[in-house]
Amino acid sequence: MRNRLNYEVVIIGGGPSGLSAAIKLAERGVKTLVIERGRFCGSKNVFGGVIYTSSIKNLVSDFPQVEPFPCERPITEEGFFLISEKGLSKITFLKKEDTPQSFSALRAKFDSWLSRVALEKGVDFALKTKVIDLIKNFRGEIKGVVVERPESWESSNPAQISAKLVIIAEGVNRVLTQKAGLLKRDWSSEEVVLSVKEVIQIPKNKLEARLGIGESEGLAVELVGDITLGLPGTGFLYTNQSSLSFGIGVFLKSLVENKIKPYELLEKAKAHPYFRELFQEGEILEYSAHLIPEWGLEGFPNLYGKGVLAVGDAVGLVNPIFREGANLAIYSGIYAAETAYEALKRDDFSEKTLSMYEEKIKSSYFYKDFLLLKDLKKTLFTSNQWFNFYPQFFNFLLESYVSSRGREKREVLREILQELKRKRGKLGILRDIIKILKLFW
Numbered sequence: 023m024r025n026r027l028n029y030e031v032v033i034i035g036g037g038p039s040g041l042s043a044a045i046k047l048a049e050r051g052v053k054t055l056v057i058e059r060g061r062f063c064g065s066k067n068v069f070g071g072v073i074y075t076s077s078i079k080n081l082v083s084d085f086p087q088v089e090p091f092p093c094e095r096p097i098t099e100e101g102f103f104l105i106s107e108k109g110l111s112k113i114t115f116l117k118k119e120d121t122p123q124s125f126s127a128l129r130a131k132f133d134s135w136l137s138r139v140a141l142e143k144g145v146d147f148a149l150k151t152k153v154i155d156l157i158k159n160f161r162g163e164i165k166g167v168v169v170e171r172p173e174s175w176e177s178s179n180p181a182q183i184s185a186k187l188v189i190i191a192e193g194v195n196r197v198l199t200q201k202a203g204l205l206k207r208d209w210s211s212e213e214v215v216l217s218v219k220e221v222i223q224i225p226k227n228k229l230e231a232r233l234g235i236g237e238s239e240g241l242a243v244e245l246v247g248d249i250t251l252g253l254p255g256t257g258f259l260y261t262n263q264s265s266l267s268f269g270i271g272v273f274l275k276s277l278v279e280n281k282i283k284p285y286e287l288l289e290k291a292k293a294h295p296y297f298r299e300l301f302q303e304g305e306i307l308e309y310s311a312h313l314i315p316e317w318g319l320e321g322f323p324n325l326y327g328k329g330v331l332a333v334g335d336a337v338g339l340v341n342p343i344f345r346e347g348a349n350l351a352i353y354s355g356i357y358a359a360e361t362a363y364e365a366l367k368r369d370d371f372s373e374k375t376l377s378m379y380e381e382k383i384k385s386s387y388f389y390k391d392f393l394l395l396k397d398l399k400k401t402l403f404t405s406n407q408w409f410n411f412y413p414q415f416f417n418f419l420l421e422s423y424v425s426s427r428g429r430e431k432r433e434v435l436r437e438i439l440q441e442l443k444r445k446r447g448k449l450g451i452l453r454d455i456i457k458i459l460k461l462f463w
């Protein structure tokens with residue numbers, strides 16, 4: 023057993039970021055161990071979720087022509103539902119692609135498929151094993167991990183696994199990222215979203231009839247407006263094979279300040295006339311809650327240290343506005359693997375060599391998006407009108423339009439303008455227009 027507890031690279035966490043790093047390392051012949059605390063990869067994970075093929079193709083070149091297929095449905099219709107107290111407007115785009123660019127997925131299935139790919143490439147796994155500490159030498163270089171398992175039958179000391187390099191892929195909780203000394207500060211409650219989600223089984227033919235989709239079609243929509251009870255945040259509705267993933271995410275700070283419990287948001291949303299009908303005869307298969315790191319560039323920790331790299335949610339690689347998270351986790355895992363391989367070749371795990379990883383992240387498309395997002399997030403999430411007033415007003419506008427027959431239209435228009443002035447004010451509207459223009463000019 024003892025000579026097996028020695029690896030070139032140890033990866034903490036078997037989510038998309040850790041598994042991607044593992045696949046890329048094993049392909050290059052690197053002796054790699056993934057340590058995952060769950061019973062199997064995906065068992066502890068929560069996700070909306072939509073998976074984008076572009077990132078996965080970097081890992082598995084023939085995706086989506088793979089067996090067993092780990093996703094639920096190709097996404098053929100995507101967009102927004104704008105929600106008011108009783109109404110709902112749909113803005114969706116019907117995609118006509120020969121090869122779908124995105125799929126809905128459930129993590130238990132998707133992550134275990136990725137782990138099987140890694141296993142076939144020669145990655146070792148330690149499941150049901152939690153990493154509790156990092157091994158550091160006297161120079162402060164990370165040289166392995168300590169796990170919550172006895173080192174032998176006779177001893178109660180926790181086992182140690184040595185490694186030339188450790189990749190931290192532990193997700194949003196960041197306990198080991200902190201132990202590695204990578205955190206510049208902790209996150210605050212206005213930088214993380216608490217997302218609650220249900221997977222609701224719907225009788226199959228009814229699911230399709232209710233959403234107006236075909237058997238091999240899928241819908242992915244973001245829900246904005248009254249769904250968050252006036253708090254800044256959004257919801258989502260994604261179609262799986264025979265179930266719906268339905269969730270709401272709100273900044274932790276708003277939940278605490280308004281004393282709202284996460285499940286209350288879901289219950290209230292499910293009472294909306296549209297969703298009440300959609301979920302009729304539905305059976306809840308899964309309920310989960312998870313944090314989403316939305317601190318962006320301001321909260322980025324150091325991405326590397328002596329003998330260590332951090333990837334995925336542990337770093338905060340999530341673009342909430344464009345719903346990118348799992349794919350950024352995958353890209354960061356790939357970049358970390360490339361860097362680790364280079365360091366192994368040079369037998370040099372110093373910060374100087376590992377800084378290559380940061381360079382790769384900084385030249386990625388998504389890092390540039392984070393720069394843009396900085397202002398966009400501030401504009402969108404610091405006040406309620408974008409996620410509340412405007413979606414509701416849009417519903418009012420459409421409702422006024424469709425019920426205007428038989429009335430003088432000038433009068434209808436006057437009512438619309440009055441509503442706009444009453445709820446937002448001339449000055450408010452002007453300020454909103456300027457804010458939006460400033461973002462893009």
Ligand SMILES: Cc1cc2nc3c(=O)[nH]c(=O)nc-3n(C[C@H](O)[C@H](O)[C@H](O)COP(=O)(O)OP(=O)(O)OC[C@H]3O[C@@H](n4cnc5c(N)ncnc54)[C@H](O)[C@@H]3O)c2cc1C
Binds near residue numbers: 073193312346
């Ligand atoms: C509700 C919700 C909806 C989302 N929807 C989408 C979506 O539609 N599209 C999208 O692209 N992204 C989405 N995301 C974001 C996406 O899920 C994450 O960005 C992505 O999963 C991050 O991957 P990761 O590997 O870094 O972390 P995780 O997926 O969190 O994986 C971390 C792994 O590490 C393990 N672990 C943690 N600590 C230890 C330890 N000490 N020892 C051993 N193992 C450990 C955990 O068990 C877990 O398996 C969503 C997230 C949420 C919460």
